[in-house]
Amino acid sequence: MTVSIRIAEDRSQFPTRLSPAENRILSELRECSHPVTKQMLRDRTLLSLTAVNLAVDRLVKQHGFLHEEFKKEQTGSGQRKRGGATGFYRLIPTAEYYIGIDLGATRIRSCVLGADLKSKARLHSVPNIGDFQDACHKAADLVLEATKTIPVERVAGIGIAYPGSVIGGITRSAVNLGNDFLNRNLVDKVRRVLLERSSPLAHRKIVLAHNSSCTVLAERERGGPNLSRRRDRNLLSIQLGKGIGLGVSLDGVIYEGTDGRAGEFGHLIMAEAVVPCACGKKGCLEAVASASAVARLALPMLDKPEGQSIRDIVAAELRADKKQRLTSKQIEQIPRMLEGRHVVLAAETDEFARQLLRGIGQPLGQAIAFLVNLYAPDRIVLGGRFSPAYPYFESELLRTCKANCWGPSWKDDLIVLTNLPEEATCWGAAINLFEHIYGRILFGAVSRIEGMKGRRTNEQS
């Protein structure tokens, strides 16, 4: 007889949400390399000193996010002093941990972020063979592996990024994963596996989100020198991989659409295309300009003789040992194993591979111009596992995009390449978990209107 076990989050273990002032102060402290006083926090956030006092005290005593120390130093009036000393505050990066899982179409990755939302462990990755049960077990294994190096009691929960729309913990589409992933309670399954392995994380917060939303969140928070979350408030993130995704952050808020269905940029129909897409339609952008489209077009390259060909690149991955000969079964596998990234490797020496990659610049440039005209973004960041192909189609993409953009919306540094081709989605899954627990991350000085907006969003969500 099988006994059905009901597994639920243990809400008594959940921390309380942060107020907008607390969230904003935490964001400021993430950017500070040295301890700061309450006066400095007041100057940076434009909050009142009373609000800063209240928020900092809660962040120290209730949430345990901040370290407080008192130094004898003159820093102006209005400071809390103890025995003539001034309070200095800094974020404790190890106060809490957030685990991110990126359930991608070809790989499943995991990361651990600390309270500073910076990575605390190397990115781990295993292949996704397209089987739901296998993927959930691998995700749970990666979670358990990640918690070996950190105190499990400080893990706030698990954020999972899924390559399709989701409602709550349930998957609602699965274009690039296959029907085995359709309408499945992914969160519940991962909980069950963690429970079977006797992990306390089975009862912590687990949240599922569209991978495009996770990616743009990571680009906004951790995008590196090309991006600024203060300057690039309207940010679009395009992920090139097996499919093509779009994350939208408007005025610092992620736009997900009804039931998280926004961002299916890859299924924009390009008028001149007729090629079938995995979604069932014809002529979608990702049917002509994704890594899988390039891999399909590169199939004739496998006919070339051995030596310096794309066949050798794929074969090298199949061999466990360099000297080993491939079995006939492995040789049969080669066409199915061929991916867009192999074409990028071949392009170093092969003109046909370079031509294929150049060819995607035109449809991508045209589709991105639609986005520019629609959203007038501050910045568009190109990322994903196929983004290393960008140098091959950059000039064609920029030329087409500029030619199709409405004049004032175009600027030469509008499109930038990501600094996080592997990590963005995984980090974003962990940051999304943080926002689910504590409320939307706020940053910068509070203007009167913006402050009201922040309060409303945090209270309602």
Ligand SMILES: [Zn+2]
């Ligand atoms: Zn499609």
